[in-house]
Amino acid sequence: MSTPIRRQYLELKARYPGTILFFRLGDFYETFDDDAKLVAAELQITLTSKPMGKDLRVPLAGVPYHSIDGHVAKLVARGYRVAVCEQLADPAEVKGIVPRDVVRVVTAGTVTAEASLEAGAPNYLAAYVVRRDGPAAALADITTGEVRLARGEEALLELLRSAPSELLVEDMDVPPGLSATICRRPQFSELAVEAELAKQFGEQAQGALLEGAAEAAALAHIVAYLRETYPAALGALQRVRALPAGGLLTIDQRTLRNLDVLPVAGHASLCSVLNGTHTAMGGRLLRAWLTHPLRDGGALGQRHDAVGWAVGHPIEREQCQALLRGMPDLGRLAGKVGARSAGPRDLHGLRLGLRTTLDLAAMLTRGEAPPIVLESLEAIAGAADALLTLDAALDDDPPPGFDEGGVIRPGFTAEIDSLRAMTRDARGFLLGLERSERERTGIRSLKVGHNRVFGYYIEVSSANAGAVPDYYQRRQTLVGAERYVTEELKEHESRLVGARDRLVDLEKQAFAALLESLAAGLAQLQAVADAVALIDLVLALGEVAATAGYIRPRFHEDSASLRIAGGRHPVVEHALGPGRFVPNDCILDADCQVLLITGPNMSGKSTFLRQVALIALMAQAGSFVPAAEADLPLFDRIFTRIGAQDDLAAGQSTFMVEMVETAQILHQATPQSLVVLDEVGRGTSTFDGMAIARAVVEFLHNRKEVAARTLFATHYHELTGLAEVLPRVRNAHVAVRDDGGEVVFEHRIVPGPSDRSYGIHVARLAGLPGAVVTRAEHLLAELEAARDGLPAPSANGHGGMQPALFGGPSPIEVAVTKLDIDGMTPIEAIQVLYELRALLPVAKKR
DSSP: OBOHHHHHHHHHHHHSTTSEEEEEETTEEEEEHHHHHHHHHHHTOOOEEEEEETTEEEEEEEEEGGGHHHHHHHHHHTTOOEEEEEEOSOGGGOSSSOOEEEEEEEOTTTOOOGGGOOTTSOOOEEEEEEETTEEEEEEEETTTTEEEEEETHHHHHHHHHHOOSEEEEOSSOOOTTOOSEEEEOOOOOHHHHHHHHHHHHOTTHHHHHOSSHHHHHHHHHHHHHHHHHOGGGGGGOOEEEEOOTTOBOBOOHHHHHHTTOSOBTTBOOHHHHHOOOSSHHHHHHHHHHHHSOBOOHHHHHHHHHHHHHHHHOHHHHHHHHHHHTTOOOHHHHHHHHHTTOOOHHHHHHHHHHHHHHHHHHHHHTTSOOOHHHHHHHHHHTTHHHHHHHHHHHBOSSOOSSSTTOOOBOTTSOHHHHHHHHHHHTHHHHHHHHHHHHHHHHOOTTOEEEEETTTEEEEEEEGGGGGGOOTTOEEEEEETTEEEEEOHHHHHHHHHHHHHHHHHHHHHHHHHHHHHHHHHHTHHHHHHHHHHHHHHHHHHHHHHHHHHHTOBOOEEOTTOOOEEEEEEOOHHHHHHHOTTOSOOEEEEESSSOSEEEEEOOTTSSHHHHHHHHHHHHHHHHHTOOBSSSEEEEOOOSEEEEEOSOOOBGGGTBOHHHHHHHHHHHHHHHOOTTEEEEEESTTTTSOHHHHHHHHHHHHHHHHHOTTTOOEEEEEOSOGGGGGGGGTSTTEEEEEEEEEEETTEEEEEEEEEESOOSOOOHHHHHHHTTOOHHHHHHHHHHHHHHHHHHHTOOOOOSSSOOOOOOOSSSSOOHHHHHHHTOOGGGOOHHHHHHHHHHHHHTSHHHHHO
């Protein structure tokens, strides 16, 4: 027979299968049974047991209530779902079992604890569905209230570049390339979709906000999932934005990774180089600009105007950035307001941030700001109402909780002021009572005190116990003392305890009303956070541009030509320091659609490829670029095929991954695209690789519908001959200088093909043993001699004729192909071997 608490726990646990249930018992959150064993192992806490019925003792592991957020964050980070069960009433006021229920389920996409979040990165819960009008995706960051929609081919691309933490899918295959926690959901009917959206956004929401059944279903899945796991978060979801169709430069996750755009632990990134922001909101907006570059020339012009203004006004820039330092995260604080989960210190931080925001606006209005900054200033004006509301109700320095009062500003309500005065005067009353009782009884050592167990008391030493008046009531006996109460003391204690309880209740009610008032203006708060983020980002990009010598790019919407003078790789330049990076020019136009780049390993070919792509991406994100001049088209896509990576989980080799990625590029590229290919074909045999590489170049050159601007780095020097037969292919190579027998890489890209690859020189630089390098030099000489039809030099007395790598068949090959091996006797075979040996130069010398 189990206890009532055990039965209550099992009922709740049955409602949340596959979820760790933290069950509130007093000052602890407890887990039981298998959950307890798992939690003890994962969190490295003590596993014990608890009697839960006759002859029933179950495993138990618990954590204190004040540390629950950190423990839940650890479990969620390791892929677990966690349900938090709270007591719904004060145990002191309940007869029998305390009512309990799960108040939220924490998952990878719904976590809100600061310990689980990166300040400068969003945390997305996403849904992906397919309907008759195609696929669609919805992404929601419940910490800020942001909701974004994408449909068609943009849906999967948006998931890949946004990297959601959790993905909701119906009964379908999970889109490839995603590392999110997957949660499968039942398919929604049209009626269910309409009902979910109407509850959240109103009856006309579907027609006003959404463009198709797939978008509606994806958003409905987000809403329904939050209603199940964290209903309070729905209060923050008010802004629903659809990605502009065709208005973005498409850049997928692979390209973001190949170009080192986003931060990865232990690696420098473009984002880290450009991130001079001083607020978390600005850092998140930078990521959004880099992963969603624009194709709208007008919008890009506004961004570049703003960055140019920041570059040209260094004093104003520094003054504004000084204000922004230490600003709270207004975006996530607004999210807490929407979810009604903000505490007193959260609202205090919000107030400080809003006050700083108005100071920022006042500073920016002194001069002529660019248009998008002026639009941000208009949004910032909405901070004034919220700030007045906060100043009127919230104390100047509120405590974290309500236990001791002091949350609500004095003067806000008369009743709160009266109760606060009563509790504040309690010490004075006790001192007065102590003084009067000493005079009344004549006991000079009499003391009035308080403890949590017995409340208020009068303490008299045992030696003076005989002098105690009759109206003293004994409450506790100590060694050497007695403790008493009087009717006056009990009456005061009752009034004081009641006043404290009433004060806490009234402050909670006033605080809840304050939250509701702020939540009514949530859209304004979110707009203020967006405005601050944009100003912060513009100032940061201006500072980076001024410090690193970046320039404003020029766009030619009616041309596909790319001309970069003195281009530099922003990440490598940042790592090397000022003045050490060797700049290079790049021209891709009507005469040079495909640029073939050859040169030694480690000479800078891959850096050159990446820097051109990064300059294009930075320009269309709204940043200035590292170059002396940059005239660019508005690309629709940037494709990269760089590096060698296996996909062992999918059973794909390095070469298969390379071919899959190349195939995707050839199928999706357009004449408005930029294609960067590095060493295509190297994952297979020489002839196969060379054939594939040449076919790829010819395809990109000859197909009008695919004719993208292309940078193609290769070690196949034979491909350089394509410049003689394909009119829009040009050669370039990395300059190398022979300095007294030592090869020096100059890192300059110059016209024409490279004469050799210098691979053995790179092997020497890498530290290969001298014997290996020497042997490789001899073998290379043999191979080159064989290719040219010359006798091979002897490496160690065992030299001989090698088959030509790139010429016709050798005499030995010709003789072997004519043999009838199946018809030979052993004696005839031996004779043929003698004849073949006679064809070798070393045999002839003998």
